[in-house]
Amino acid sequence: MAGVRHPYSSLVSAITGAVLIIVAGTAGAQGDPKRGQKLFENCAACHAADGKGNEVGPGLSGVFGRKAGEREDFRYSPALKRSGITWTPQTLDNFLADPQKAVPNNRMPFSGIPDARERADLISYMQQAFK
């Protein structure tokens, strides 16, 4: 490899880079957002469907990339505020699998979604609805 600079090598690395970005962009989002929308009914009792206002739970719009417990207008548990979590598809997946295990003593009264496939569907929906 080293030393031989093929005329197409920069093109090849550009393509490789693009493929990596596509792969990274879809990682954790292979779910089906249509099925995810249905699954969000489990959350909608407490989280507004449009993500805006707070209900029993905090509004979730803009949740990806935000630190846990950061909405100024919602009274979170000390446990969630101190968790140090930044919400990404991966951290959300871990939280939703078993909220009390992920963040002991948080105040979200929800037992979790054990099925990884369902979590992937739900998270891909949330990425569209609450980005």
Ligand code: HEC
């Ligand atoms: C029975 C009410 C209830 C249900 C059902 C519920 N939540 Fe929550 N959720 C809450 C409450 C209350 C909090 C705040 C917890 C705390 O402060 O410890 C919360 C917090 C969260 C947070 C953290 C938000 C932030 O700003 O840090 C996320 C993400 C979340 N819920 C997602 C979901 C999803 C997805 C579902 C459905 C699978 C769901 N919740 C189901 C009440 C609920």
